[in-house]
Amino acid sequence: MSFHFSKLSLVKRILVLSILSSGLSISATAQQQGVHHQSAQYEAPTDPLVQKKLEKWRDQKFGLIIHWGLYAVPGIIESWQLCSEDWIERDSTVAYEDYKKWYWGLSKEFNPVNFNPEQWAGVAKKAGMRYLVFTTKHHDGFNMFDTKETDFKITNGPFKSNPRADVAKHVFNAFRKEGFMIGAYFSKPDWHSEYFWWPKYATADRNVNYDIRKHAWRWNQYKQFTYNQIGELMHNYGSMDILWLDGGWVRPKETVNDEVRSWGAAIPEFSQEVDMPRIASMARSAQPGLLIVDRTVHGPYENYQTPEQRVPENKIDNPWESCLTLANNWGYVPNDKFKSATKVIHSLVEVVAKGGSLLLGVGPKPDGTLPTEAVDRLTKIGQWLEVNGEAIYNTRTTDRFKDGTTYFTQGKKGTRYAIACLAEDAAMPATIEWTGNAPKKGSKVKLLQNGKTIKWERQGEKTIIHLPALDKTKGAYPAMAFSYTAE
The missing domain is CATH 3.20.20.80 (Glycosidases)
Structure with missing residues (x-):
């Protein structure tokens, strides 16, 4: 059956509603096929x-x-949806040529x-x-x-x-x-x-x-x-x-x-x-x-x-x-x-x-x-x-770019950054740890969140950051970033 959109505005509304209802259901497929x-x-x-x-x-x-x-x-x-490929879903009661005319008419x-x-x-x-x-x-x-x-x-x-x-x-x-x-x-x-x-x-x-x-x-x-x-x-x-x-x-x-x-x-x-x-x-x-x-x-x-x-x-x-x-x-x-x-x-x-x-x-x-x-x-x-x-901003990579959920970047003047990604439903931990990309002995570690120097220690290959008293609300901080001079 072929619909003629010029005859009834109701038909157009029905088609639009059909498209809207299908939009989200096909989005995952679209992201796979159209990427x-x-x-x-x-x-x-x-x-x-x-x-x-x-x-x-x-x-x-x-x-x-x-x-x-x-x-x-x-x-x-x-x-x-203009494209006639088998991963595209449209209202099966609408002829393809009519669909295209409707789309161009938008x-x-x-x-x-x-x-x-x-x-x-x-x-x-x-x-x-x-x-x-x-x-x-x-x-x-x-x-x-x-x-x-x-x-x-x-x-x-x-x-x-x-x-x-x-x-x-x-x-x-x-x-x-x-x-x-x-x-x-x-x-x-x-x-x-x-x-x-x-x-x-x-x-x-x-x-x-x-x-x-x-x-x-x-x-x-x-x-x-x-x-x-x-x-x-x-x-x-x-x-x-x-x-x-x-x-x-x-x-x-x-x-x-x-x-x-x-x-x-x-x-x-x-x-x-x-x-x-x-x-x-x-x-x-x-x-x-x-x-x-x-x-x-x-x-x-x-x-x-x-x-x-x-x-x-x-x-x-x-x-x-x-x-x-x-x-x-x-x-x-x-x-x-x-x-x-x-x-x-x-x-x-x-x-x-x-x-x-x-x-x-x-x-x-x-x-x-x-x-x-x-x-x-x-x-x-x-x-x-x-x-x-x-x-x-203005950073480049390090040889070892991550450890677990902590990622590392480097400024153009050599400053190293550690960015610890925190789970959305997690409260602020007391410490953050990572292996590799260690701060240089005696160097200061700054918490970018407040710009203050914080305590840290080294245990073997592990760096342990002691966080100050911050908002403990779950999800308050998506990620904590630190700057320091690396070894």
């Missing part, structure tokens, strides 16, 4: 300006990625009248975040910036008369004013473009739906379309630090390896390359030193690696970030389950001790406001970083 795994190979950049920018980025440690687009209106898992409903990027930036700064990645376009092809390449954009709907209709511009400006490094997320695949999903054919999966070898003209049009849009972002939206490219299945065929095949998505027999050398040359001409993150496409245009929804098991010397969601989904989903501030802090500590940065995902609501749960968690994370950030 980008970390590249197994890394090629360091040779451009001195890029190297300098990369070192600056490695000092920031904690960033915010914002997924916001049409998918926020019904509250579903980003663009993925552009006539998306009206974020309470959009306030200064509030977003203020919350992120108080959270201790230092860099931003904002979704200018996800796989659905809906543009959150005023592109001239298509009318499928936020500036061509009910929000177009708003003085802040060019959403990306105002987001970038607000975060720039707060001192953030600025990154533009951009999807290489565009499921709305007739040059990627040609209406002549069905859309079998996430890939281009025609044979590029037989229709070279059409694919060349798509490459130019992609080049032009990235050019707009690089030339018209102020100073950029990061071009963060998603959709790693759009890549040169010669870069497809067993790692890519393990994703479970179909791999075409032809190359889906968009001419990254040309794009990179143009982008860096406009933005010298620009970091380019062509996710999972190992080579000169993946300046740092991006394991998604996981923290690597071991320390990694290459530049990298773990991309984790604050809730279960990247975008806004009603009644989503948010991680605790303690859990995020523990992830941040682990990531940094292993040499990475944490990029935390938050999805604003369709009206343009941040979920109250997100603000609450971010505020608590910031309170911890305000007094313990010395052990996180």
Whole structure:
């Protein structure tokens, strides 16, 4: 049976309710099937300006990625329900073509009248975040910036008369004013473009739906379309630090390896390359030193690696970030389950001790406001970083990065930091112990929580820290950080 959405508004409401009810149930599957795994190979950049920018980025440690687009209106898992793959769940009574028409039609409903990027930036700064990645376009092809390449954009709907209709511009400006490094997320695949999903054919999966070898003209049009849009972002939206490219299945065929095949998505027999050398040359001409993150496409245009929804098991010397969601989904989903501030802090500590940065995902609501749960968690994370950030920012790894649940980092002048992660339901212990990374004999150990020197002793290979009288409330301290001079 095929529903026709133009006939009855009730039918649309029923469909939306069906989607909402299924959103959380499929989120775990989505996170598995839609994720980008970390590249197994890394090629360091040779451009001195890029190297300098990369070192600056490695000092920031904690960033915010914002997924916001049409998918926020019904509250579903980003663009993925547009994709016709067997892990995607939709209402079985709705024809796929009708579903797509309904989804594209959300552009006539998306009206974020309470959009306030200064509030977003203020919350992120108080959270201790230092860099931003904002979704200018996800796989659905809906543009959150005023592109001239298509009318499928936020500036061509009910929000177009708003003085802040060019959403990306105002987001970038607000975060720039707060001192953030600025990154533009951009999807290489565009499921709305007739040059990627040609209406002549069905859309079998996430890939281009025609044979590029037989229709070279059409694919060349798509490459130019992609080049032009990235050019707009690089030339018209102020100073950029990061071009963060998603959709790693759009890549040169010669870069497809067993790692890519393990994703479970179909791999075409032809190359889906968009001419990254040309794009990179143009982008860096406009933005010298620009970091380019062509996710999972190992080579000169993946300046740092991006394991998604996981923290690597071991320390990694290459530049990298773990991309984790604050809730279960990247975008806004009603009644989503948010991680605790303690859990995020523990992830941040682990990531940094292993040499990475944490990029935390938050999805604003369709009206343009941040979920109250997100603000609450971010505020608590910031309170911890305000007094313990010395052990996180501008640090690098130590040879032995952990002992049990205590992690170690090192400042650029040699100061060693021990960060003991405490269980959420545990009261403050009287002592904290670790093996290895011992303080130098006679050196002072400072508790970053209050800035005071505290008692410590050495028993064989074990360091024992005697904690002062602090709040014994369970969960009062997610982690305790100490600074000292190591042996």
